[in-house]
Amino acid sequence: MAEDLIVHSEGAVRVLTLNRPEKLNALNPAMHEALADAFTAIESDDSVRAVLLTGAGRGFCAGADLTQNMGSEMRDLGASIDKHYNPLVRRMRTLPKPVVSAVNGVAAGAGANLALAADIVIAAESANFTQAFIRIGLMPDAGGTHFLPHLVGDARARGLAMTGETITARQAAEWGLIWRCLPDEGFMDAALALAADLAAKPTQALAAIKRALNASGTNDMDAQLDLERDLQRGLGRTPDFVEGVRAFAEKRPARFTGAPASRR
The missing domain is CATH 3.90.226.10 (2-enoyl-CoA Hydratase; Chain A, domain 1)
Structure with missing residues (x-):
């Protein structure tokens, strides 16, 4: 079957x-x-x-x-x-x-x-x-x-x-x-x-995009701005962000791993 x-x-x-x-x-x-x-x-x-x-x-x-x-x-x-x-x-x-x-x-x-x-x-x-x-x-x-x-x-x-x-x-x-x-x-x-x-894209960033877009239908602008800030803060601590900036500076394709953000 x-x-x-x-x-x-x-x-x-x-x-x-x-x-x-x-x-x-x-x-x-x-x-x-x-x-x-x-x-x-x-x-x-x-x-x-x-x-x-x-x-x-x-x-x-x-x-x-x-x-x-x-x-x-x-x-x-x-x-x-x-x-x-x-x-x-x-x-x-x-x-x-x-x-x-x-x-x-x-x-x-x-x-x-x-x-x-x-x-x-x-x-x-x-x-x-x-x-x-x-x-x-x-x-x-x-x-x-x-x-x-x-x-x-x-x-x-x-x-x-x-x-x-x-x-x-x-x-x-x-x-x-x-x-x-x-x-x-x-x-x-x-x-x-x-x-x-x-x-192949930065997994944590994609997850954050989903969270933000899912919330946008019920959040007012102030709440959405705060959510964007909080999510972006977390993304700034991810290895993929470091890799993305480095790849941009070195003029090469980024190699994203999807590793989670640092807790520091």
């Missing part, structure tokens, strides 16, 4: 491939458990400096596997959200390492919002995004009602959520929903190159 999640490393990049292509990689409990285990391993492995999340076959992720609920009567969907979706989104957003989503095909419902939980989202030209929840009498979850208005504004967020309209990868990039739309040919090579580039 095939694994629901394929996990492998490409240098300092941990690649996670959702692997139920016959179901457009729809999320089931086994896949959720595999993702939880994968992120637990990533959190404790200093050799992993970036994460690349993608899907096998022609889809990224079609959301929850609805076929497992056929014939079910009304039930507590919140229990599944609490157990699986919310912890996954929180882990991706707070992981002190960059996460890249490479959307290679259909990204629908919770699958679309799983993609948006990454730090950087790229998509192949043939990919598309759908907030499909309304089609089955639900509302966006897995962070959808947070990500959408922050990324595309209130008007477009309401339109996407309430109509369930599908938009192309190119349109998603034009709206600012994702970072870039790339050609299908060579897409995964480009995604891996992006993740590898992030893995």
